[in-house]
Structures are given as structure tokens and as C-alpha cells.
Amino acid sequence: MKKDIKIEEVQGLYLAIVREFNKEHRTEDWYAYLVNDKAEELEMVIISTVGKYEGVRTSELKHKIEKLPAKSVAKVEYMEDAVLLLMNNEFLVSFFLNGKLQDKKFIVPRNTVKEETIEAIDLMDGKKGVLFK
Secondary structure (H helix, E strand, O other), rough: HHHHOOOOOOOOOOEEEEEEOOOOOOEEEEEEEEEEEEOOEEEEEEEEEEEOOOOOEEOOOEEEEEEEOOOOOEEEEEHHHHHHHHHHEEEEEEEEOOOOOEEEEEEEEEOOOHHHHHOOOOOOOOEEEEEEE
């Protein structure tokens, strides 16, 4: 039975941690974005996030996106500086593509998202951040 299950590797879906100016608070903040670089729309996207390090865990957060159009991005959540610095952050993304359930896990290692590692990200209109594949 196990040999009959084919798990395909998900291509064209990325996680971007982007630095943006928050007009309300007048601060530079980090935000997580899901980047769909596929030619197809993703449906019923469920994102589960948690930070972990040496037995300590943050609360698990869940997000839902009904539809993520082809060649588009969606803001997922605010990322606290301390969580990016001190925790390994996991993003588990599940979605339907052409009627098939797929998932992909992104790991954001602690202390990898910082000013020295940012670059321009395609599909994000000149915004800069760190892209995870």
C-alpha cells in the first residue's frame, strides 16, 4: 500500500520574510508572505506556524486563504524580531491544486532573517526580504 502512494515535491511555492514600514506604528517590521509562482491558482490554503528552540515552543497559529491566484502573494503574519532571532520557525502549508491535496514545510532557521541577508523578491513590487524555497 505505501508503495502506491506518490508524494510529489511542491515546486513554485515560496515563503518570503519581508521588511516593511508600518505606517500606524512608524516602525520597520518583518512580515511572512506566501508566494505562489505557479501558473495555477491554489485553493483552500491552510498555514500552520510555530516557533521552536531547545524544547521551548511558541503558540501555534493557523491561517486560511480561500484562493491564492497564480503569480501572486499573500501576507500571512507579523513576525516579531525576537522570534526570528531566537527561534527556528516552521510554516506548514497545505492546499489543493487541481483537486489534489498537497503540502510543503518551510523552516526559517533562527537568526537568518536580518538586514544583511535581504534581497529583492520577484512578484513583490520591489519589496526586499529573505526567500525560503
